[in-house]
Amino acid sequence: MRIFSSTTAPNPRRVKIYLAEKGIEIPYVNIDLKEGDNLTEEFRKKNLFGKVPVLELDDGTFISESMAICRYFEMLHPEPSLFGKTPLEVATIEMWNRQVDIYLIVLVGFAFRHTTGYYSDRETVIKAWGEESLKRAITSFGLLERRLADSRFLAGDAFSVADITAFCAVDFAKLVKWKIEDSQPNLLRWYKEVASRPSTQT
Amino acid sequence: MRIFSSTTAPNPRRVKIYLAEKGIEIPYVNIDLKEGDNLTEEFRKKNLFGKVPVLELDDGTFISESMAICRYFEMLHPEPSLFGKTPLEVATIEMWNRQVDIYLIVLVGFAFRHTTGYYSDRETVIKAWGEESLKRAITSFGLLERRLADSRFLAGDAFSVADITAFCAVDFAKLVKWKIEDSQPNLLRWYKEVASRPSTQT
Numbered sequence: 001m002r003i004f005s006s007t008t009a010p011n012p013r014r015v016k017i018y019l020a021e022k023g024i025e026i027p028y029v030n031i032d033l034k035e036g037d038n039l040t041e042e043f044r045k046k047n048l049f050g051k052v053p054v055l056e057l058d059d060g061t062f063i064s065e066s067m068a069i070c071r072y073f074e075m076l077h078p079e080p081s082l083f084g085k086t087p088l089e090v091a092t093i094e095m096w097n098r099q100v101d102i103y104l105i106v107l108v109g110f111a112f113r114h115t116t117g118y119y120s121d122r123e124t125v126i127k128a129w130g131e132e133s134l135k136r137a138i139t140s141f142g143l144l145e146r147r148l149a150d151s152r153f154l155a156g157d158a159f160s161v162a163d164i165t166a167f168c169a170v171d172f173a174k175l176v177k178w179k180i181e182d183s184q185p186n187l188l189r190w191y192k193e194v195a196s197r198p199s200t201q202t
Numbered sequence: 203m204r205i206f207s208s209t210t211a212p213n214p215r216r217v218k219i220y221l222a223e224k225g226i227e228i229p230y231v232n233i234d235l236k237e238g239d240n241l242t243e244e245f246r247k248k249n250l251f252g253k254v255p256v257l258e259l260d261d262g263t264f265i266s267e268s269m270a271i272c273r274y275f276e277m278l279h280p281e282p283s284l285f286g287k288t289p290l291e292v293a294t295i296e297m298w299n300r301q302v303d304i305y306l307i308v309l310v311g312f313a314f315r316h317t318t319g320y321y322s323d324r325e326t327v328i329k330a331w332g333e334e335s336l337k338r339a340i341t342s343f344g345l346l347e348r349r350l351a352d353s354r355f356l357a358g359d360a361f362s363v364a365d366i367t368a369f370c371a372v373d374f375a376k377l378v379k380w381k382i383e384d385s386q387p388n389l390l391r392w393y394k395e396v397a398s399r400p401s402t403q404t
Contacts, residue, residue, distance in 0.1 A: 049305060049345060057290075063290075063293045064297055064301075065296065065297045065301060067296055068293045068297035068300065069293065086277070087274050088263065088265075088274070090273050090274065090277055091270045091271065091274035094270035095270035098267045101304075102304075102308065106308065124334050126328065126330050128331070129330070132326050132331075140251075
């Protein structure tokens with residue numbers, strides 16, 4: 001078993017933190033995204049969409065998408081639970097995880113790629129969309145501040161994958177020069193707590 | 203229990219098809235998105251992000267995000283399984299579902315909103331991004347054609363939530379004047395099979 005990944009990208013980091021929370025060690029094969037290692041026909045046999053991370057199982061099966069990889073391990077190692085156990089826990093964690101995914105990770109990704117032109121050798125760059133994406137991401141961070149005024153972690157009292165996703169989003173946003181604002185004490189309190197976990201020290 | 207939703211939006215349709223597959227009936231409360239019913243402070247108490255659908259439980263708890271709502275019911279009514287059972291099934295369905303979500307539903311959504319200006323009263327519209335999003339979505343549909351050349355359904359031999367998401371994406375794309383191309387016989391074969399299921403007749 002091994003994971004094809006990149007040391008710099010935010011989505012692979014979600015898997016890395018998840019595995020550290022679980023105490024699972026998997027060897028990594030580093031992929032150079034800037035060089036386009038992920039866009040070759042060879043890599044697309046692992047993942048048609050050409051994205052990292054990709055988990056290769058011992059029988060040669062490939063699983064891509066961070067949350068799919070985490071769910072695979074969650075089934076094999078259910079403790080400590082990071083996706084919830086009861087129907088309400090499972091639904092609440094999925095809700096926050098997807099909201100942070102779509103309204104933060106995805107938008108910060110657009111902000112990064114469209115304001116810096118990091119991948120201008122391979123994709124159309126639309127600066128106005130990069131700037132708009134950053135504005136929308138900042139609105140989403142404001143909603144997290146509201147949520148965290150009422151809750152220790154995003155999905156409730158227990159740490160979950162939704163916190164992993166949000167933590168990676170905050171760090172990713174540093175690349176587009178956003179950081180937690182003085183008016184966001186709850187987001188800061190939550191960030192410091194997550195940042196102090198051994199799993200996030202990578 | 204009831205679902206706040208809109209009859210026209212693609213994400214609520216995913217829940218509707220899912221519930222029909224399970225034979226579960228839940229009353230709906232229709233929300234007028236064009237009028238901004240979802241953007242009031244009152245609605246944000248149900249979902250901070252102001253999106254539909256939102257499931258209200260009998261105790262007044264709210265769950266938003268289509269897949270969170272579906273997972274809630276999957277825990278209560280595991281048969282027939284639409285999220286998989288073994289670790290590999292669960293991971294494979296999650297992989298395809300998220301790929302179709304991020305690289306199709308989200309992109310077709312941008313294409314619709316930024317080329318038509320449907321919500322120009324409340325958001326910045328960037329036409330170039332709408333056109334680029336459509337191009338990217340079309341690339342993703344091409345990848346589904348490749349996948350469906352090897353597989354009856356997206357995640358394998360069994361129908362799953364990934365097929366529900368993809369089916370809604372194809373229908374949603376009709377709004378931006380895209381339809382399955384003559385060069386995509388596998389996508390068409392799959393679409394016809396999903397379209398013939400009683401659950402998709404809504």
